[in-house]
Amino acid sequence: MRVLYFGTYERDYPRNAQVISALRGAGVEIIEHHVSVWEGRRDNWRAGPTAAVRLAIAELRLFRRPHDDFDALVVGYPGHVDLTAARRVAAGRPVVFNPLVSLYDTFVADRGRFTPTSAVARALRSIDRRALRAADLVVADTEADADFLASLAEIPRSRVEVCLVGAEERVFSPGWAPADPFEALFVGKLIPLHGVETVLEAARLAPGLRFRVVGSGQLEPLLQDRPPNVEHVPWLQYEDLPGELHRAGCALGIFGSSEKASRVIPNKVFQALACGTPVVTADTSAARELLADRASALLIQPGDAAALAAAVRRLAEDPSLARRVADGGLAAYRSRASERVLGERWRSLIESLVR
Numbered sequence: 466m467r468v469l470y471f472g473t474y475e476r477d478y479p480r481n482a483q484v485i486s487a488l489r490g491a492g493v494e495i496i497e498h499h500v501s502v503w504e505g506r507r508d509n510w511r512a513g514p515t516a517a518v519r520l521a522i523a524e525l526r527l528f529r530r531p532h533d534d535f536d537a538l539v540v541g542y543p544g545h546v547d548l549t550a551a552r553r554v555a556a557g558r559p560v561v562f563n564p565l566v567s568l569y570d571t572f573v574a575d576r577g578r579f580t581p582t583s584a585v586a587r588a589l590r591s592i593d594r595r596a597l598r599a600a601d602l603v604v605a606d607t608e609a610d611a612d613f614l615a616s617l618a619e620i621p622r623s624r625v626e627v628c629l630v631g632a633e634e635r636v637f638s639p640g641w642a643p644a645d646p647f648e649a650l651f652v653g654k655l656i657p658l659h660g661v662e663t664v665l666e667a668a669r670l671a672p673g674l675r676f677r678v679v680g681s682g683q684l685e686p687l688l689q690d691r692p693p694n695v696e697h698v699p700w701l702q703y704e705d706l707p708g709e710l711h712r713a714g715c716a717l718g719i720f721g722s723s724e725k726a727s728r729v730i731p732n733k734v735f736q737a738l739a740c741g742t743p744v745v746t747a748d749t750s751a752a753r754e755l756l757a758d759r760a761s762a763l764l765i766q767p768g769d770a771a772a773l774a775a776a777v778r779r780l781a782e783d784p785s786l787a788r789r790v791a792d793g794g795l796a797a798y799r800s801r802a803s804e805r806v807l808g809e810r811w812r813s814l815i816e817s818l819v820r
Contacts, residue, residue: 466492466493466494466536466537466812466815466816466819467493467494467495467496467533467534467535467536468488468493468494468495468496468535468536468537468538468539468815469496469497469498469531469533469535469537469538469539469554470484470485470495470496470497470498470499470539470541471497471498471499471527471538471539471540471541471544471547471550471551471554472498472499472500472527472540472541472544472547472550472551473499473500473501473502473503473520473523473524473527473543473544473546473547474499474503474540474541474542474543474544474547475503475541475542475543476499476501477703478542479630479632479633479732479736480541480542480563480565480606480630480732481541481542481563482633483630483631483632483633483804483807484539484541484563484628484807484811485497486633486634486635486804487631487804487805487807487808487811488808488811488812489808490804490805490808491805491808491809491811491812492812493808493811493812493815496531496533496535498527498531498554500523500526500527501523502519502520502523503543520546524546524547524549524550527547527550527551527554528550528553528554530554530556531554535558536558536559536815536819537555537558537559537560537561537815537818537819538551538554538555538558538559538560538561539561539562539563539815540560540561540562540563540600541563542563542564542565542566543564543565543566543568544562544563544564544596545564545568545592545593545596546592546596547596548560548562548595548596548599548600549599551599552599559601559602559815559818559819560599560600560601560602561600561601561602561603561604561814561815561818562596562597562599562600562602562603562604563604564596564597564603564605564614565606566725567593567613567614567617568589568592568593569586569589569590569593569617570593570613570617570724570725571725572585572586572589573586573589573590574723574724574725575656575657575658575721575723575725575726576656576657576658576683577657590617593617593618594617594618594619597614597617597618597620598618598620600624601624601818602624602625602626602814602818603615603618603620603624603625603626604625604626604627604628604811604814605625605626605627605628606627606628606629606630606729606730607627607629607728607729607730607751607754608627608750608751608754609727609728609729609749609750609751609754610627610728610729610751611625611626611627613728626814628807628810628811628814629730629735629754629755629801629802629807630730630731630732630735630802631735631739631798631802631803631804631806631807632732632735632736632738632739632798632802632804633804634739634803634804636703636704636706636707637706637707637710637736637739637740638707638739638740639739639740639741639795640707640711640740640741641710641711641740641741641742641743641791642711642712643712643713643714643787644712644713644714646675647674647675647714647715647780647781648674648675648676648677648712648713648714649674649675649676649677649713649714649715649716649717649745649777650677650679650709650710650713650714650715650716650717650742651664651676651677651678651679651680651716651717652679652680652701652706652709652716652733653679653680653719653731653733654680654681654682654683655678655680655681655682655683655684655685655687655688656682656683656684657683657684657721657723657726658719658721658723658725658726658729658731659719659720659721659731660719660720660721660722660726660747660767660768661678661684661687661688662684662687663720663721663768663769663770663773664676664678664695664717664720664770664773665687665688665691665692665695666770667770667771667773667774667777668691668692668694668695668774669692669770670770670771670774671694671774671777671778672692672693672694673694674694674774674777674778674781675694675696676694676695676696676777677695677696677698677709677713678691678695678696678697678698679697679698679699679700679701679709680698680699680700681699681700685699706736707736707740710736710737710740710742711740711742713742714743714777714780714781714787715742715743715744715745715777715780715787716733716734716737716740716742716743716744716745717744717745717746717773717777718730718731718733718734718737718744718745718746718747718752718762719731719734719746719747720746720747720765720767720768720769720773721747721767721768722767722768726747726749726767727747727749727750727751727767728749728750728751729751730751730752730754730755734746734752735798735802737794738761738794738795738797738798738802739795739798739802739803741791741792741794741795742791742794743762743763743780743787743788743790743791743794744756744761744762744763744790744794745762745763745764745765745773745776745777745780746762746763746764746765747764747765747766747767747768748764748765748766748767749767752764755797755801755802756794756797757793757797759786759789759790760789760790760793761790761793761794761796761797762790762793762794763776763779763780763790
C-alpha cells in the first residue's frame with residue numbers, strides 16, 4: 466500500500482515524524498507532498514500578514530498533483546487549511562486527517578489568545594469544522610479528544626478513530642539511570658495546558674528537591690520569580706531529550722485544569738515512557754486510557770501543587786517505587802503505544818478505507 470503524506474505539516478513535529486515512521490515500519494510506502502511553512506519557526510501560529518501570505522502561497526503550491534500514484538492521502542499536523550487542496554489531489558481516493566488539536570480549542574479556550582466572541586475565534590472554529598468535515602476519516606490522539614472533535618464538527622463519532630501519539634523510537638529508547646541528586650524534569654512549551662505554575666508552586670513546597678524546567682513560551686515570565694531549587698533551560702535540541710530523560714529522577718507531564726488538558730496525553734509523556742523514566746502527570750480521562758496510578762505512573766489531581774510535591778518526594782525517597790512505576794510505564798508503552806503497535810493500527814485504519 467502506498468500513502469501520500471500531504472500538506473503544510475511541520476515535518477519535525479513528533480506527531481508527524483512518528484506517524485510516518487510507524488507506517489513505514491508496518492510496510493507502508495510513504496511518499497510526501499510537502500510545502501514548508503512552519504519549519505524553523507518556534508511560534509508557528511503567530512497571526513500576522515507575513516504568515517498569511519506565506520500560507521496562501523503554500524496552499525496554491527499544494528494543488529500541484531504529485532507524479533507518483535497512491536492509495537490514500539493523509540493530511541498531517543498542522544493541516545487544517547490543507548483539506549481543500551487535499552480533496553482535489555486525492556481525486557476520489559480516501560482522505561485521512563491527522564489534526565492532533567482543534568485550532569479554536571488551542572488558541573481561544575486553552576491559551577486565551579482571542580476572546581470567544583472575536584472574529585478570529587469565529588474564523589478558527591469555522592476552519593476546524595470545515596477541515597474535520599472534509600476528511601473521510603479523522604484520527605484523534607485519545608478517545609476523549611475523538612469525542613470532542615466529533616461534537617465540534619457535528620459529524621458521526623464513527624468517522625473519528627483513535628491512534629495514540631507514541632514516540633519516535635529512532636530517538637527515544639529505554640535507558641533510565643537516574644543521576645544523584647534526584648531531579649524532577651519538566652519539558653515542554655510553557656503554555657497553560659502544561660501547568661508550569663503548578664510545577665513552580667510544587668517546587669516551593671519541596672525546597673529540598675531539585676526541579677529542571679526545559680522550554681519557553683507564553684508563561685515564561687513566571688520563571689523570573691522561580692524558587693532557587695528550579696533550574697530553567699530555555700531550549701534543548703530534540704536529539705538531546707533522551708539523555709535528559711535517562712538522567713532524570715522522574716518526568717513531569719501536564720497539570721493544567723482546562724478541558725483540553727483533560728483530553729490529551731502530550732508528546733513528552735510518551736517520550737518519557739519510551740525511555741523507561743517514571744512519570745508524574747495529571748489524573749485525567751485521557752491519562753487513564755493508557756496509565757494506571759502507582760502501576761505505570763503517579764497520577765495526581767490537576768493543578769494540585771501539594772499533591773505534585775508529595776508525588777515527586779515519594780519517588781525521590783523510595784527508589785523501589787520509582788523502579789516499579791518506570792517498569793510499568795515502559796510496559797504500558799510497549800503494549801499500547803510502540804511504533805509497532807501504532808503502525809499496525811494506522812495501517813488497518815487506512816486499509817479499511819481503501820477497501
